[in-house]
Amino acid sequence: MPVVKAVCVSEKTGQKKVPVESIELVVEHGVAGDAHAGSGRQVSLLDFDSLEAMRLKLASISPGAFAENLTVEGLNALGLAVGDRVTVGGAVLEITQIGKTCHHGCDIRRIVGDCIMPREGLFARVLAPGRVRAGDMLERVG
Numbered sequence: 333m334p335v336v337k338a339v340c341v342s343e344k345t346g347q348k349k350v351p352v353e354s355i356e357l358v359v360e361h362g363v364a365g366d367a368h369a370g371s372g373r374q375v376s377l378l379d380f381d382s383l384e385a386m387r388l389k390l391a392s393i394s395p396g397a398f399a400e401n402l403t404v405e406g407l408n409a410l411g412l413a414v415g416d417r418v419t420v421g422g423a424v425l426e427i428t429q430i431g432k433t434c435h436h437g438c439d440i441r442r443i444v445g446d447c448i449m450p451r452e453g454l455f456a457r458v459l460a461p462g463r464v465r466a467g468d469m470l471e472r473v474g
C-alpha cells in the first residue's frame with residue numbers, strides 16, 4: 333500500500349517546498365499555511381520513486397523540490413485518474429488534474445533538462461479534512 337514519505341509546504345508560490353512534521357488538509361481549501369491553498373490545485377502529490385530517479389541526475393533533489401505537498405512511495409502503482417478518490421490521514425482527496433504546465437525557468441529543468449511534474453504530478457481537492465504525516469498510508473477509495 334502506498335505510504336507518505338514526506339509532507340511539505342512553502343510560504344510563497346514558485347518556491348520549493350520544505351518538509352514539515354504534519355500538514356492540515358482543509359475542505360475545498362487545501363493545505364493550511366501553504367502558498368497554493370485556495371487555488372485550483374489545492375494539494376499536489378508526487379511519487380517518491382520518480383523523485384529518487386531524478387535524484388540520480390541531481391543529488392540535491394529532495395522531497396518538496398518539485399513543490400509537491402505529499403511525496404508518496406507507491407503512488408504511481410495506483411494508476412489514478414481524474415475523478416478518483418484517495419484517503420490519507422483521515423482526509424479524502426479527489427484527483428482533479430494530472431501534470432501541469434511547467435515554467436521553463438525552474439532550476440531542476442535548467443540543470444537536468446527535465447521536470448517530472450508536467451507528466452507525473454497529481455493535483456487534488458480536499459473533500460474531507462485530515463492531518464497527514466510521513467508514514468501515513470494512502471488508499472484508493474471505491
